[in-house]
Amino acid sequence: MKQLNYKHLRYFFTVAREGSIVKAAEVLHVSPQTISGQLTAFEDYLGIELFDRVGKRLVLNTEGKLALHYAEDIFSLGEELQQSLQAHDLTKTFIFNVGITDVVPKILVATILESAYELDGPVKLVCREGDYKTLLGELALNRIDLVISDRPLTTSIPIKAYNHLLGESGLSFYAKNNDAKKLKSDFPYSLDQSPLLISSDKSNQKANLLNWFESIDVAPEIVAEFDDSALMKYFGQLGHGVFCTPSIIEQHVCKQYDVKVIGRTDAVKERYYAISPERKMKHPGVRLLAETAEQLFASKRKQ
Template sequence: MDWLNYHHLYYFWLVAREGSIARAAKLLHLAHPTISKQLQQLEASFSEKLFDRAGRNLVLTEFGHTVFRYAEEIFSVGRELQDAVRKKSGSRPARFEVGIVEVLPKLVAHRLLEPAFQLEEDVHIVCRQGKHDELLAELAVHRLDLMFSDAPVSPTASVKAFNHLLGESGLSFFATSQFASIYRQNFPNSLNAAPLLLPADKTAVRRDLEQWFYTEGLRPRIVGEFEDTALMNVFGQDGVGIFSAPTMIEKEICHQYKVRVVGRTDAVCERYYAISVERRIKHPAVLAICEDNSSL
């Protein structure tokens, strides 16, 4: 392939975004066969399939996902160029792509990201969520500028990356008013046989919680385990069980989920890391995050 046909790429991007050729054709005011033919030409130029069929729907192949990510960035830059021309300004916002490990509570991620949104210069922030190893791989090939995690990169990791400790927090336990009034007394012994919602297995906080339970001789009744901490909090709000979250966002949890604090412990400590592939940070958004959050 000597050159890229951006018309074909644009049609592909729109089909992938809309989920079907029919919806893309309607937006483009083109016939269904016209778009189908141009998609076939794009696939031929790549010598790779971009879509698979799943019933009536088109599903991106693994290669299709890769092309879509590049197309997203290409057309995003194109939109920024149009905005710059309309404003008669040669500058465009600095793009800042950050990966957030999926087990990190959304309210913590929001707190960590706040400094980047408060910069005087324009910054276009893109947040991506995923598993630690997946995001680390994206960071290694510079598809991310930074990633937030609850665990540092291991010294034995194949990716050379640097850990920047942003802060740490003890853990608070929350429940509905009814549960809180019952289990607040004699905490943490009150957690024995108490209905408990826990983060997913193999997460750093889950391991630390289990160690704390063992040390304190506690045997709570586990009624649910969650990869998504926001979903765990919703079930806690509904009275299914007691759940935990970092003490640093205690007020926000109580306000958002209408729950009360059952108790607190500093024996279980969550740490938050910014991980970068550069030792000396240069990106203005990364600098703002690391400097502002250093006192968490």
Template sequence: MLNYKQLHYFWAVAKAGSIVRASERLHLTPQTLSGQIGLLEETLGVALFLRIGRRLELTETGRLALSYADEVFQIGNELEEALRSRPESRSIQLRVGVDDAVPKSIAYRLLTPAMSLAEPVRLVCREDKLVRLLVELAIQRIDLVLADQPIPAGTHVKGFSHKLGDCGITFFAEPRLAAQYTDKWPLVLNSAPLLIPGKEAAVRIPLMRWFEARQIRPHIVGEFDDSALMQAFGQAGTGIFIAPSVIAEEVRREHGVTILGHTNEVTEQFYAISMERRLTHPAVVAINDTAHRELFANLDTYSRSPAETPTRVTRSIKR
């Protein structure tokens, strides 16, 4: 078993750059430090330092060990701080990873209920690629991942995907751009400039299949991993863009864009991924319950309609 005192001595020497400086900081003799690091290397069966004259240099293995030691002692400091906090001033911490593909507005709406609990919640959000966030979840650096898909097949993370809801997609364009495309829906998209989600977004493949099934060939002018950046380019008139229908009116108002049409045959799904089969964290329970009761239960009529009828859709949502 790893001796954490020896690991701390190794970490201190690596940070100080020499055994002498580390011994002064730790109030230990250089001989004690050298002996303890030697025992650690013997236990691990690897060399952590190269001794070049009076200098010490980390080996490749030593650099790897140092990166892990940094995390170990950072977490230790966080634990000490948490345990020393007064109970009456302590808040529930919720560490959430948000997949790049999840629109910021959807993430905000999903997370807001966690901030409305009777007990104070300290929310810590990180945004990254889903694969990297799942690794963080597996080593318990975060409590929850918000994503547009369940845990991908072949991912070596044993977690649970809790579906929060789904909805169709809506197409938007800057008003002057929209005025140039007046054909019936969805033929209006044929040859039109289009901004699409990046390859890692779950909606990307269903969207392209939908175009193919209708023999629609848009002119793709941009691909974006970040939905907010895609909307910014769309607002500037670079091309037509999509967003989940559940936030269609919000996108229209905030960006001053025109709604061209929608489809429910292509859907965006949203998941809360956790290490728990049954959700128990009070903030996560609030997120899950509100998503089912409110966010995805109160969709506009046009984003709930069971079929795509071009004439009806045009009348109900074109501005």
């Protein structure tokens, strides 16, 4: 049996992923004519067509979709092999690319990611912050190793990746010292008509929090919404309203922003996920990160 030409497979894979020969040529830094010739040679070798030609467009047919599925697995395994070998070569710097959605608390991420420096050999940690969909796009293009997010990957986003739950936490509510004592006595009902600082729609927290308030018949006055959770905390520090964070970072928030806890709830949960191309975590950085997160959330539950 003839050996599969992996160069041809790479050209096919790139065309299928990018959606056109022209875009694939840009990614691979070759001419469209080269891509077209290699693709034809690959189909001739297999004895089947992988695309239906619809005008000037190439559309994967049934055989093409099957071939793409195997190509994804083949190249994913190749990347895992490189990463594993690199992790065991103590003379090479291990580069760990992590995407972080901008709504995840940075102190929580920093605590978890610090474990990357426990890997054998020199480590270069590359952190990229952005919105959920942009980072998933980077993951699909293999530009990052995983995404840390407050929401899981759903079937509506067509990329091959898997959710790994890092942990979950209830919420803690804070106020400036002058208001904390008054609001603490009848929490959470004391929040009715009280000024509230809240995360924007980019976070899952907003909808969950508003649903909880409605269920207990409490209607705070929302005076500001924030994409940036750090900015929200600063406004809380200045006394402009109550705000909340995951309870797992409660000690840091009280110390850093000089505010007091007025109450907590487990009725609203914040969940955090590592989204990676691996069903089973084989990447050494991802595996260590998940183990660290599990220990961190477990230790907080015991407190």
